[in-house]
Amino acid sequence: MKGKKTDLGSADCAIARSLDLIGDWWSLLIVRDAFQGKERFGEFQTGLGLAKNILSTRLKKLVSEGIFKMLPESEGSSRSRYVLTPKGERLCVLLAALWQWGEESCFRPGELKRTLVDVNSRKPLARLELRSQDGRRVGPRGFTLAKR
C-alpha cells in the first residue's frame, strides 16, 4: 500500500479497505445515529449539527457503498428514509468496539454516564474479546495474519 488514500480501497488488507469505506469519522457517527433509530435527513442533521452539503455527500457515499439503502418516507412520498442494510448492520460490532475502547480509555472514572446494554435484560453487554475458535482468550500479542 502506498501513501495515497485512494489506494486503500484496493489494498490487500481488510483493515485498510474498511477504513476506505468508513474511515471518515462522520460516516461512523451517521451509522451510530442510525442504530439509535434515526432515518431521516433532518434527524441526522439535527443530531450531528452537520452542514447539509456535508451530510448529503456522506449519505450518498454510504448508499453507494451499500451501507444504507434509501426508501420512501411513505408510499408515493418524494422524501427518503435512510435504512441500514445487512452490511451496515454488521458495523454494530465495530461501533461497540469503539464504544468499549473509549469507555475504558478516554474517560475519567464516573465521567461517562451511559453504557451499552442488552435491550432485553438492560444489563451491560459483555466486553468484546479476541478468542480462538475453541473459546480461549487471545491477548493483544496473540494474533497475527496468515495465509488462508
Place this chain on the structure above:
Amino acid sequence: MKGKKTDLGSADCAIARSLDLIGDWWSLLIVRDAFQGKERFGEFQTGLGLAKNILSTRLKKLVSEGIFKMLPESEGSSRSRYVLTPKGERLCVLLAALWQWGEESCFRPGELKRTLVDVNSRKPLARLELRSQDGRRVGPRGFTLAKR
C-alpha cells in the same frame, strides 16, 4: 455534540471520543503496523509510504494521547522506538473488528488471501460478536445505550 471536530473530544459518547483520538485513518494504520512488529520511524514510513512530516505529526499525537510510548532504540541512542502502551494494545479488538467487517463486506469471495489467526494454533480467530453478560448472542438491533 455540534458539528465541529474539536467538540468530539468532550462529547458524552464513547464512540465520538474514541474517534477524536483514532478516527484519523492513518493513526489506525500506524497502530496496525505496530501490532505487526514495527517500532521504528523508518519502518512505519516504508510500510505506509507516508511523508515524513505527516507520519511525525501522527506519531506525536499518538504519543501525547498515551497510545504509544517512546523508548530509546538502544541504551544511550538518540533514536527512538515507538511501542504500544496498554491503552494502545487494547485497540487490538477494534482492529480485529475492522478486519472482520472488511473481510466479510469489502472483498469478493477468494479475493482476500490472508486472515487473522491465533499465533499458537494458527487457526482463524473466532468472529467477534455482541453478547450479553450471560453469553447470549445479541443482534444488531439488540443493544442500546442506558444510564449506568
